[in-house]
Amino acid sequence: MSDAPSNVGWTREDMARRVAQDIPDGSYVNLGIGIPELVARFVPQGRELVYHTENGLLGMGPSPESDDGDPELINAGKRHVTANPGASFFHQSDSFAMIRGGHLDLCVLGALQVAQNGDLANWSTGEPDAIPAVGGAMDLVAGVKAIYVITQHTTKTGEPKLVESCTYPLTGARVVNRVYTDLAVIDVTPEGFRLVELNPGIDLDFVQNRTGAQLLPTPESTLST
């Protein structure tokens, strides 16, 4: 897999834009740390989404223009943010009632590994000297109606991140609905990974070779032209 040209595939921004296209108007959405945060930049015009950050804000806006934001107005990644008109603050128990109680429509998360049955690993590599830290990820995958993952298709060393079964400790079992990578959009179905969309200029073999499990073809021909 070292033959992969470095300029192949969608950028982080492309991936975020692609996810944003699929979020319906009026959705309540939790965005995870990292690439998922970029999704907020690419919401198509005419749609209004309400962003939830689990530390206690619904109606989260972008980072403030200047660097002198309120240190007590932050997101789950502890970055300064703003509150949009219509926002609300609440305590942790209410915040996770929104999450666990099924009130949020969508959560977009990063991943270390996604298995073909929807298992997600994204909090620990399980290395003995690592400091384990989980935050709200396990609650999010247990309670939010739909879980989208946005991730590079392979690790920096070329190992597949979409696998038959996760080798890292799980965040949740059978929780992922859809995966957006730099190479493709892939649904998790009862039969396994099913291709939804290929990055133009990349063929199925190229993606299959970088995927650790069988990729089922798109049911009808909806491949990008």
Next chain:
Amino acid sequence: MIDKRVESAAEALADIRDGSTVMVGGFGEAGSPIELIHALIDTGATNLTIISNNCGSGEVGLAALLKAGRVSKVICSFPRTANSTVFPELYRSGRTALELVPQGTLAERIRAGGAGIPAFYTPTAVGTPLGDGKECREFDGRSYVLEYGLRANVTLIKGRRADSHGNVVFNKTARNFSPIMAMAGETTIVQVEQVVEPGSIDPEVVVTPGIFVDRIVTVMSPAHESALIAAGATYP
């Protein structure tokens, strides 16, 4: 007359004992009651169990308490953050134990503890290492794990403003764990920038009702963790 104000953070914490369980509000630096934590360090109390979402940054606030060797166990969801070097060192050397709890489970354990609920079932962590070995039960075909309520001997939180009865309002996302920790502490101590007369806070906007607060300390200009770290501060 009800007046929960005390003169100083030192006075508020004077009766804390070794071996206490202490809940500390805050998510990162938002809502971290730094002045109360520093007063806790000053008491010399040790062998503490700390319940807090994070483990502090730099060498101020929670991280300073840990660095001073006063904490034998931490119950939290995310012990490492940017600038956190104290906890990783204590954890790797085995001097501070860690009970890692998913953030929402941590919140609900605290809420339950404060609400007189000894335990509850949650779907969070089912099928993961953090659910392993826990009592499991099915409801309507879905699996849940049993989690236990948490209580504390002392709770330390930061609010924006309180009246002398202990009705508290908070600042933005600094609210985070504070209202539920206030419920779960035998003795709840709040630091606020301003204490006002009863009636000055509209009852419709009170976030934490005074019944959950025991002692109020005024800290007019509370420090922010990031500013202290940027200035190279350490404590003591």
